[in-house]
Amino acid sequence: MKIxxxxxxxxxxxxxxxLAKELKKIGDVTVIAPRTEQSAVGHAITMKFPLRITEYSKxxxxxxxxxxxxxxxxxxxGIRNIMKTPPDIVVSGINCGxxxxxxxxxxxxxxxxxxxxxxxxxxxxxxxxxxxxxxYEYAAKFSADxxxxxxxxxLKTGTLLNVNVPDLPEEEIxxxxxxxxxxxxWDDIYEERKDPYGKEYYxxxxxxxxxxxxxxxDQFAVKQNYVSVTPIHFDLTDYxxxxxxxxxxxxxxxxQKS
Amino acid sequence: MKIxxxxxxxxxxxxxxxLAKELKKIGDVTVIAPRTEQSAVGHAITMKFPLRITEYSKxxxxxxxxxxxxxxxxxxxGIRNIMKTPPDIVVSGINCGxxxxxxxxxxxxxxxxxxxxxxxxxxxxxxxxxxxxxxYEYAAKFSADxxxxxxxxxLKTGTLLNVNVPDLPEEEIxxxxxxxxxxxxWDDIYEERKDPYGKEYYxxxxxxxxxxxxxxxDQFAVKQNYVSVTPIHFDLTDYxxxxxxxxxxxxxxxxQKS
Numbered sequence: 001m002k003i004x005x006x007x008x009x010x011x012x013x014x015x016x017x018x019l020a021k022e023l024k025k026i027g028d029v030t031v032i033a034p035r036t037e038q039s040a041v042g043h044a045i046t047m048k049f050p051l052r053i054t055e056y057s058k059x060x061x062x063x064x065x066x067x068x069x070x071x072x073x074x075x076x077x078g079i080r081n082i083m084k085t086p087p088d089i090v091v092s093g094i095n096c097g098x099x100x101x102x103x104x105x106x107x108x109x110x111x112x113x114x115x116x117x118x119x120x121x122x123x124x125x126x127x128x129x130x131x132x133x134x135x136y137e138y139a140a141k142f143s144a145d146x147x148x149x150x151x152x153x154x155l156k157t158g159t160l161l162n163v164n165v166p167d168l169p170e171e172e173i174x175x176x177x178x179x180x181x182x183x184x185x186w187d188d189i190y191e192e193r194k195d196p197y198g199k200e201y202y203x204x205x206x207x208x209x210x211x212x213x214x215x216x217x218d219q220f221a222v223k224q225n226y227v228s229v230t231p232i233h234f235d236l237t238d239y240x241x242x243x244x245x246x247x248x249x250x251x252x253x254x255x256q257k258s
Numbered sequence: 259m260k261i262x263x264x265x266x267x268x269x270x271x272x273x274x275x276x277l278a279k280e281l282k283k284i285g286d287v288t289v290i291a292p293r294t295e296q297s298a299v300g301h302a303i304t305m306k307f308p309l310r311i312t313e314y315s316k317x318x319x320x321x322x323x324x325x326x327x328x329x330x331x332x333x334x335x336g337i338r339n340i341m342k343t344p345p346d347i348v349v350s351g352i353n354c355g356x357x358x359x360x361x362x363x364x365x366x367x368x369x370x371x372x373x374x375x376x377x378x379x380x381x382x383x384x385x386x387x388x389x390x391x392x393x394y395e396y397a398a399k400f401s402a403d404x405x406x407x408x409x410x411x412x413l414k415t416g417t418l419l420n421v422n423v424p425d426l427p428e429e430e431i432x433x434x435x436x437x438x439x440x441x442x443x444w445d446d447i448y449e450e451r452k453d454p455y456g457k458e459y460y461x462x463x464x465x466x467x468x469x470x471x472x473x474x475x476d477q478f479a480v481k482q483n484y485v486s487v488t489p490i491h492f493d494l495t496d497y498x499x500x501x502x503x504x505x506x507x508x509x510x511x512x513x514q515k516s
Contacts, residue, residue, distance in 0.1 A: 042301035042330075043363050050451070050459035072300075072364075077460055081448050102376060105301050105492055106330075118360060118443060145511055153506055159499045176511045178503050180495040185376060190339050193308070201308035202335055229508055231499035234363055237438040241417045241489035245436050248411055250487055253403055253434045 001027035001151060004078060004087040004116070008038045008071045008095065008108025011056050011064060015094035018136035019126065020063070022144045023091060030087065031056075031064025032078035034071060034108075039097075043111040044070045051077055071112035079119060089147055090116035093126030094139050098164045100218040101182035101208075104232065113160040114234055122150050123160040129222050130167035138173060139165040142227060158235075164218055164228045174225040181230055182212035182219030259285035259409060260345040262336060262374070266296045266329045266353065266366025269314050269322055273352035276394035277384065278321070280402045281349060288345065289314075289322025290336035292329060292366075297355075301369040302328045309335055329370035337377060347405055348374035351384030352397050356422045358476040359440035359466075362490065371418040372492055380408050381418040387480050388425035396431060397423040400485060416493075422476055422486045432483040439488055440470035440477030 003023050007016045011033035023029050035054065046069040056066040065082055067074045071092065079086055092112035099107040109125045116123035126143045128136060142165060150161065162181075166173060187209050190202040212219040221228040261281050265274045269291035281287050293312065304327040314324040323340055325332045329350065337344055350370035357365040367383050374381035384401045386394060400423060408419065420439075424431060445467050448460040470477040479486040 037306075040303050040305050042299070042303070042369065044300040044302045045298050045364055045462065047298050047462050048295075050461045051448070052457075052459055073462075076446050076462070077448050080446055081450070081460060102492070104494055105372070105376070106303055111300065114363070118363070142511070149506060149508075149511075153503075156496075156499055156502075159496045170512075173512055176508045178500065178506070178508050180497075180500060181493055188334050188338055190309070190335050192339070199310075201310055202339060203308045204303065204305050204331075204334070227512065229503075231496040231503055232494040233496035233499070234360070234494075235439055236362055236490040236492075236494075238414075238417045238489040238491035238493075239438075241414055241491070242436065242438060244414075245411075245487075245489055248407060248436070250407075250434045250436050253400070253407075254428075254431055254485065 002087040003027040003029045004083065004090045005029055005031045006033045006071055006074045006092050006112040008034065010034050010037045011066045015096060015136055018140045019091060019094050019143055022140035026144050026148060030083060032067060032074045032082055033064060034074060035066040035068045038070050038108045040106045041070050041108045042106055043072050043114060045072050046070060071108040072115040075112050075115040086119065086121050088151055090121050090123040091143055091147060094136055095127035096133055097127060097131045098129040098222055099125065099127040099162060100164050100222060101184035101212065102186060104162060104181055110162055117158055117160040118234060120157045122155045124150060124163055125160060126163045128165050128167050133167045135167050135169055138170040159231050159233050162230045162232050164222045166222050166225045168225060172225060173227060176227040176229065177215060177221045179216055179218045179221050179228045179230045182217035184208055184211045184219045261285040261287045262341065262345040262348045263287055263289045264291045264329055264332045264350050264370040266292065268292050268295045269324045273354060273394055276398045277349060277352050277401055280398035284402050284406060288341060290325060290332045290340055291322060292332060293324040293326045296328050296366045298364045299328050299366045300364055301330050301372060303330050304328060329366040330373040333370050333373040344377065344379050346409055348379050348381040349401055349405060352394055353385035354391055355385060355389045356387040356480055357383065357385040357420060358422050358480060359442035359470065360444060362420060362439055368420055375416055375418040376492060378415045380413045382408060382421055383418060384421045386423050386425050391425045393425050393427055396428040417489050417491050420488045420490050422480045424480050424483045426483060430483060431485060434485040435473060435479045437474055437476045437479050437486045437488045440475035442466055442469045442477045
């Protein structure tokens with residue numbers, strides 16, 4: 001099994017090392033990841049600047065390829081120009097901090113997996129629920145187990161699995177749940193500060209407003225110490241609104257031509 | 259009616275000027291846009307650096323606020339720290355180049371509108387189908403008409419309208435269609451070049467593979483000279499796969515605790 005690993009925390013992060021170590025037990029691993037941290041870049045891609053590919057070593061051994069771009073860039077150039085043929089699966093992570101509810105929208109980790117899904121490659125994004133995780137081991141083992149399941153069940157093209165793992169030792173994990181994206185959102189706050197020259201600048205902080213209270217949502221499941229697995233896709237059409245908007249009669253907005 | 263205008267091409271772009279001019283006829287307009295071009299940044303937000311707010315003038319008159327961040331940053335800080343109270347609607351654009359099919363995922367224009375939807379503010383993203391558009395006038399007029407419709411119909415919270423307008427004079431527009439996100443995707447190519455020092459660098463190009471042939475898709479509608487209006491949302495759950503994945507029995511992946 002050919003496995004491509006990427007992330008958004010950068011190729012030198014602890015999470016990607018833990019993931020690569022575990023996945024090497026079940027397949028032929030290629031690591032292609034951003035040279036520097038790319039958290040919260042969403043699904044950005046680099047078009048106005050060129051990319052560079054650098055070989056990256058760890059403790060004297062070749063570890064993977066560093067790209068001076070975004071997570072989505074890594075998947076695109078990784079599959080097209082480094083691997084040349086698509087891998088059997090892409091696994092992105094292990095991210096520091098959960099990517100549940102609204103955070104899925106901002107996440108670079110998820111966008112690497114989503115870019116793979118766009119390229120018709122099955123993909124998993126994996127995050128641990130702590131910004132300084134203590135327990136990558138279980139998340140890495142779980143990623144390997146889920147990788148085997150995804151390949152076995154032939155996950156539908158265009159879908160990726162977004163996985164969030166509580167930052168706990170294995171014996172404290174409550175179980176594994178299939179979930180939906182939660183509705184919790186950030187109450188953003190921009191802290192106003194002054195620079196040494198007296199000019200204002202603004203720094204984003206905020207609090208996640210917990211709007212989920214059912215185990216079938218990613219956000220609540222991880223709060224209750226479950227591993228959450230959410231299938232997500234990139235068809236953003238709101239079909240419910242599509243149906244109700246038929247009554248808006250948009251066709252009347254311009255003179256129809258015969 | 260309070261209208262917040264943003265974009266991803268930057269506050270000095272022709273498209274945002276055309277949009278502001280037309281929307282000022284129907285409401286109280288505030289322009290808050292990136293200081294520099296932010297195309298293809300997706301839904302990136304700035305967390306590792308602070309933001310600055312600069313007043314921006316055009317021909318000696320105050321035009322709006324420039325933010326040295328992403329489109330999504332502009333909406334967040336614009337509503338929280340500049341406007342203080344949410345506008346009645348956010349309109350993002352007018353973008354140079356269509357944001358149909360897979361391009362919705364990469365688009366900064368769409369992400370500004372999506373950030374508004376996340377903040378429970380109705381929103382429209384508007385693009386013209388040409389990288390150097392000749393006909394902003396009709397797109398601007400259409401945006402004003404649609405803005406009135408959105409407020410009148412009370413568009414559902416969490417949904418935004420993604421609008422694509424052919425780059426044509428009004429009399430050549432075939433009509434207006436309610437559409438779904440198309441399935442056309444890019445066949446990416448990274449051009450390999452050498453820098454003056456002999457080192458390789460790679461530049462993203464590619465061709466959009468036309469996979470849409472029905473007027474009910476955004477991509478095909480604009481190809482046929484129709485204005486396309488697509489309702490999109492930020493619930494990324496793939497409900498169809500969610501249902502089929504119940505048979506995977508993920509609960510068996512870890513020992514359940516009693």
